[in-house]
Amino acid sequence: MKLRRYLPWIWTAGALLAAGLANAAIGAVAIPLDMVARMVLARLPLLEIEANWPATFATILYEIRLPNLVLTGLTGLALGGSGAAFQALFRNPLADPYVIGIASGAGLGAVLAMALRWPADGLGMAAVPVAGFLGALITVAVVYRLSSVGRTTPVTTLILAGVAVSSFATALTSLILLLSTSELHRAVTWMVGGFSLGGWAPVLASLPYLVLSLGVLVTLGRPLDVLQFGDEQATQLGLDVDRLKLVVVVSASLAAATAVSFSGIIAFVGLVVPHLTRLLWGPSYRRLIPLAALGGASFLLLADILARSLLSPRELPVGVVTSVVGAPFFLYLLARAKRNLRAW
Amino acid sequence: MIELKQLSVGYPGLTVLRELDLRVEAGEVLAVVGPNGVGKSTLVRAASGALRPLAGSVEIDGLRLHELTPAQRARMVSVVPQASNLPPAFTALDVVILGRTPYLGWLGTEGELDHRLVAEAMARTETLGLAQRRVGELSGGEQQRLLIARALAQGAPAMLLDEPTAHLDLRHQDRVLKLVRRLTNDQGLSVLLALHDLNLVARFADRVALLSDGQVRKIGRPQEVLTPEELAAVYGIQIHVMTNPFDGKPLVLAGD
Numbered sequence: 001m002k003l004r005r006y007l008p009w010i011w012t013a014g015a016l017l018a019a020g021l022a023n024a025a026i027g028a029v030a031i032p033l034d035m036v037a038r039m040v041l042a043r044l045p046l047l048e049i050e051a052n053w054p055a056t057f058a059t060i061l062y063e064i065r066l067p068n069l070v071l072t073g074l075t076g077l078a079l080g081g082s083g084a085a086f087q088a089l090f091r092n093p094l095a096d097p098y099v100i101g102i103a104s105g106a107g108l109g110a111v112l113a114m115a116l117r118w119p120a121d122g123l124g125m126a127a128v129p130v131a132g133f134l135g136a137l138i139t140v141a142v143v144y145r146l147s148s149v150g151r152t153t154p155v156t157t158l159i160l161a162g163v164a165v166s167s168f169a170t171a172l173t174s175l176i177l178l179l180s181t182s183e184l185h186r187a188v189t190w191m192v193g194g195f196s197l198g199g200w201a202p203v204l205a206s207l208p209y210l211v212l213s214l215g216v217l218v219t220l221g222r223p224l225d226v227l228q229f230g231d232e233q234a235t236q237l238g239l240d241v242d243r244l245k246l247v248v249v250v251s252a253s254l255a256a257a258t259a260v261s262f263s264g265i266i267a268f269v270g271l272v273v274p275h276l277t278r279l280l281w282g283p284s285y286r287r288l289i290p291l292a293a294l295g296g297a298s299f300l301l302l303a304d305i306l307a308r309s310l311l312s313p314r315e316l317p318v319g320v321v322t323s324v325v326g327a328p329f330f331l332y333l334l335a336r337a338k339r340n341l342r343a344w
Numbered sequence: 345m346i347e348l349k350q351l352s353v354g355y356p357g358l359t360v361l362r363e364l365d366l367r368v369e370a371g372e373v374l375a376v377v378g379p380n381g382v383g384k385s386t387l388v389r390a391a392s393g394a395l396r397p398l399a400g401s402v403e404i405d406g407l408r409l410h411e412l413t414p415a416q417r418a419r420m421v422s423v424v425p426q427a428s429n430l431p432p433a434f435t436a437l438d439v440v441i442l443g444r445t446p447y448l449g450w451l452g453t454e455g456e457l458d459h460r461l462v463a464e465a466m467a468r469t470e471t472l473g474l475a476q477r478r479v480g481e482l483s484g485g486e487q488q489r490l491l492i493a494r495a496l497a498q499g500a501p502a503m504l505l506d507e508p509t510a511h512l513d514l515r516h517q518d519r520v521l522k523l524v525r526r527l528t529n530d531q532g533l534s535v536l537l538a539l540h541d542l543n544l545v546a547r548f549a550d551r552v553a554l555l556s557d558g559q560v561r562k563i564g565r566p567q568e569v570l571t572p573e574e575l576a577a578v579y580g581i582q583i584h585v586m587t588n589p590f591d592g593k594p595l596v597l598a599g600d
Contacts, residue, residue, distance in 0.1 A: 223450050226442050228431040235394045236425075237498070238418030238446030283433040 008281040012294045016073075019301040023069050024061060026305050028313055031057050040066075067200045071262060072304045072318070073297040074203065074210055076269060078259035080296020081214050083270020084277070084289045085252040088224040089245060092158060093278070094333060096271035097256035100143050100158060101166035102136045103265045106257035108169040108176075109135020115180045129209050132257035139165055140253055202262040213255035214293060220248060221286030228283075266300070266319040268326020273299050275333065345370055346391060346421070346502045346534045350400035353383075353390040359398065360386045362558040368534040370501065373525065375537045375545040378555035379579055384538035387555070388506045391536060393417040404502045404534075418446035421502040422495035426510050427487035432480025436490050439479060440466055443497030465496035469523060485516030492523060502534045503527075509544060517541075521548045542596040546570055546588070554578060570594040 024036045031039075035053055039061055042049040051058075079097065086095040086102075097103045113131035146161035147154070223244050226234045231241050259266070274292040281291055300318065303325070307316040346368040353361045360383040368374040376384050389395040391402050393409040402409040404420040412420070422443070430439065443465065444458040454462075466472040469489045474482060482490065488508055495503055505524065509517040525548050528535045539545050545552055545566060552569040554562045556578045562569050571594075575583040581598055588595040 219451055222448070222453070223445075225434075225438070226445050228434070229442070230429070232389070232394050233423070233425055235414055236392050236418060236421075236423040237442055237494075238415040240414050244450070278433070282435075283431060284438060 008287060008291055011280075012291050012298075015298045016294050016301075019298040020069060020073065023072070023301040023305050024065050027060070027065065027308055029056070029060055031061060036061065063199075067203055068304070069301065070200075071203050071206070072300050074206055075259045075263040075266065076273075076297035076300030077214060077293045078210055078255040078296075079266060079269040079300070080273040080277075081217055081289055081293030082252040082255040082259075083296070084274040084285065084292035085217050085220075085224070085248055085255075086270065087274055088227060088285050088289075089248050089252070090158060091228060091230075093275060094159065094271065094330070096268060097136075097252075097259075098166075098265065098267040099271060099330070100140070100162035101164075101169065102139050102143070102253060102256050103260050103267070104166040104169035104173070105139025106132035106136040106253075106260040107265050108173045109133070109257070110261040111173045111176050115176050129206065129254075129258045129261040132261040133209075133254050135169070136253040136257040136260075137250070139169065140249055144249075206258050206262050209254055209258040213251045213258070216247065216251040217255065218290045218293070220244070220251075221284065221289050224248070224285040224289075228285075264317070264319060267323045268330060269296050269300055269303075269322050271333075272322075272326050272329050275329075345405055346536055347403040348387075348391060348400070349403065351390060351397050351402065352399040353386055353395060353397050360558060361390070363400065364559055366553060366560060366563070368502070368536050370534050371528060371532045372550045373528050373535045373537055373548060375539050375549035375552045376555060377539060377542060377545055377552055382555045383558060384555065385506055388423065388504045388536065388538050391504055392421055392423045394423075404500075415446040415449070418498055418500065420500050421504060422498040422500040424488075424491045424495045424503065424505040424508055426507050427484055427491055428511075430479045430487060430491075432478065434479050435475065436471060436477050436479060436482065436486075437462070437466075437475040439490055440471070440493045440497055443494040446498060461499065462493075462497050465493040468496060468527065469493040483516070484511050485513075485519060488512065488516070488520050489523065492520070492527075496527065501532075502536070505535065505537045505539075507538055507540060509539065509541065517544060524548065542570055542575070542594075543588075546593040546596070547591065567594050570596055 021033055021036055024040070025031050025033050035057065038049055039053060039057070041047050042051060043062075083096045086097060086100065087093050089095070090100070110128050110132035112135070113128050143158070143161045143165050146165070147157040149157060223239055226237050226239050227241065227244065229237070234241050256270070273296045274288060277288055277292045277295050281287055300322070303321040304318050307318040307321045310316060346366075348364055348366040351361060351364045352359060364387075366374070376387055378384060386395065390397055393402065393412070393414075396410060407420060409417055409420065441454060441458070441462050444454055444462065447458065448454065463472065466475065469492050471486065471489050471493050474486060474490070479487060479490070492508070508520055508524070512520060521544060524535060524537070527533060537549065549566060551564060552566050553560050554569050554574060561578060562574055570585060572583050572585050575585070575596065579598075582600050584597045586595045586597065587593075
């Protein structure tokens with residue numbers, strides 16, 4: 001009985017560990033798994049491990065793959081966790097930071113900040129997510145307004161509003177990119193979801209935002225469960241619904257905006273992962289939010305392996321891989337939703 | 345005790361209830377009846393505190409509902425809504441345990457006391473055997489009993505029920521209302537029940553309030569309120585009332 005309770009966590013953590021090791025090992029230069037494990041452990045304090053690996057491995061792993069791996073994992077955490085939170089908020093399993101346009105809004109904010117040359121130094125880099133965050137908040141407010149019908153948020157209006165707002169934000173983003181002459185290529189790569197900034201700086205810059213936003217979200221599982229019964233029942237069960245929604249919108253937008261600011265727009269992770277997590281481990285958001293966050297990290301680490309190896313030596317942006325996987329999945333959910341429209 | 349004092353409720357541009365007075369004693373089931381659109385559901389929403397009154401007040405055991413926080417309100421009054429659109433993948437236990445929300449806050453988790461009260465509420469509503477079943481697999485009657493269990497777990501002295509027998513067959517209507525009756529008697533709850541079916545009202549309610557034009561037209565024991573004259577005036581059709589040969593309560597028949 002005790003073990004059963006921890007089973008979801010054991011499986012999810014195991015999957016993350018495996019995805020992380022594979023991500024570090026696979027690439028243009030393959031590093032044996034056991035050596036990856038020893039090289040990572042060697043970096044931990046209190047462990048004495050003899051450095052019997054080639055210097056090239058050290059350079060590749062410590063300076064390229066590990067920072068990329070950690071940023072990819074953090075981005076996946078943010079997308080999975082915020083996706084689950086948005087689904088809880090909209091009471092709609094098709095809500096995802098990308099589908100409802102928040103990612104594009106965050107992208108617009110972040111690109112605007114970059115065009116104004118905010119990230120010229122370390123402090124500037126930490127400011128990009130703030131701009132993305134503002135863009136995300138404005139987007140979520142607009143989409144929510146547009147898609148609410150009375151006291152509910154129907155799936156059709158939600159997606160229509162998301163598409164419209166997203167297209168608008170993307171168009172403005174393209175305009176800014178076209179008008180700014182320098183670094184156009186890098187920005188475009190970034191837009192479709194490439195981890196091209198490199199090094200540990202983006203990891204450090206995103207960490208405080210993610211700790212804060214995901215930290216808040218994982219504590220809100222129980223009230224979000226209450227919210228699944230509708231605003232009125234939730235109020236009658238003693239929940240301060242307006243305050244809860246505000247906190248969730250702000251936290252989930254911050255998480256999504258941080259992911260977008262450092263990793264570009266990566267679609268469908270926040271849709272696919274919470275859905276699979278729900279199928280595997282049940283619908284309660286107490287477990288769903290943290291498990292979807294961890295699952296998001298695994299999913300993105302695996303997608304990143306594909307992105308780097310499919311057309312090797314060329315690297316695909318990871319957003320291309322998640323879209324190729326995620327878009328058909330989205331359509332499948334939509335087809336199923338048609339049958340259960342009444343339930344929404 | 346539930347007291348509605350000079351209560352006016354409505355939505356923008358539409359006043360549904362006007363200066364309405366109503367009082368439900370502890371241990372009493374008071375049924376609110378009236379035609380569609382007369383404001384039965386609005387009355388329940390207002391009495392739960394989910395809808396702010398335009399004027400007047402709702403008091404539970406002397407506490408003015410609209411001066412309390414949502415959590416404080418939920419400790420005073422619980423609501424049993426119609427069982428529809430419940431999250432289908434939640435287990436029955438998941439649903440009932442949310443009745444403890446007003447005692448936990450955002451960050452709290454259930455303790456031993458909460459689990460015991462939830463098990464008790466499920467035992468009383470005969471839902472304990474369903475605990476691990478998914479809500480989507482349950483019948484309408486089972487879902488309705490589950491919502492009553494959730495309301496019981498709230499431990500509030502007042503309980504409001506909005507059409508709890510809608511969509512239920514005869515057997516389950518009977519079972520749900522007998523349960524409500526028994527809980528009221530055993531726990532001394534003050535129960536306000538919005539119900540369409542006048543014959544069920546006659547069987548299970550202590551008193552009936554007949555709503556018309558946003559006010560209580562008549563209130564009293566079922567045989568005093570459910571008369572052909574009153575009902576014909578409110579529902580606008582000819583109505584016959586006979587004495588039920590089995591329990592001596594009024595039996596309402598519509599038609600010419």
